Amino acid sequence: MSSNTLLNALHSRRSVLANNMCEPGPNDEELHDILKAAHRVPDHGKIGPWRFFVFRGDKRAEFGAILKLRFAQKENSASAKLLEFEAQRFMRAPIVIGVSSxxxxxxxxxxxxxxxxxGAACQNILLAAQALGFKAQWVTEWYxxxxxxxxxxxxxxxxxxxGFIYIGSxxxxxxxxxxxxxNERIIHWGE
Ligand SMILES: Cc1cc2nc3c(=O)[nH]c(=O)nc-3n(C[C@H](O)[C@H](O)[C@H](O)COP(=O)(O)O)c2cc1C
Structure with missing residues (x-):
């Protein structure tokens, strides 16, 4: 990739809302490439102070069932529609990667x-997904x-x-x- 291609990608990066995602998502090899990029961030002291939680296939619905239960506990007047949204939350994208600090x-x-x-690992996931032609969104939401x-x-x-990074098309x-x-955020110190 020429440096211009990389710069153009950085300058044009945009999130796609998880609600607007569809198949396909990354295959195993692409997922590995994305996680490898996430693992390559600056890391003072070589600590690796992060972990990646991958949700794919049926596990998204399994986790959704847990979200629904927990949401019902927290919001005891939640409508059936909201609870169903929680159940389907992780089904919005083909793959969700949770990144912990x-x-x-x-x-x-x-x-x-x-x-x-x-945080840099999250950003690298967004960029690697984009480089592979996928769309992504970094959210925290309530969970x-x-x-x-x-x-x-x-x-x-x-x-x-x-955060949780939703990845798909x-x-x-x-x-x-x-x-x-x-310009309001640039300080040329001393000038
Ligand atoms: C740490 C972090 C948490 C975020 N959490 C949410 C969220 O819960 N819901 C949401 O709609 N956007 C969230 N966002 C914003 C989106 O990821 C995204 O940046 C935003 O929709 C703007 O799109 P853009 O990335 O194309 O500028 C979060 C961003 C960051 C950095």
């Missing part, structure tokens, strides 16, 4: 740096912050979800999106 608190590298590294769901995922004590290309002003 799993820092080593004993390490001299600050936890903040380790957390940033997990990334739910203690009971963390238990289902068997997260370690200091581990938390950085779409029938509807996204339009451009208004972006915050870049």
């Amino acid at each position: 799993n820092p080593n608190l004993q390490h001299k590298v600050p936890v903040w740096e380790q957390e940033l590294s997990a 990334a912050f739910d203690e009971d769901i963390n238990k289902v995922l068997e997260l370690n004590e200091n581990e938390r979800m950085a 779409t029938k509807e290309e996204p339009s451009e999106r208004v972006r915050p002003d870049l």
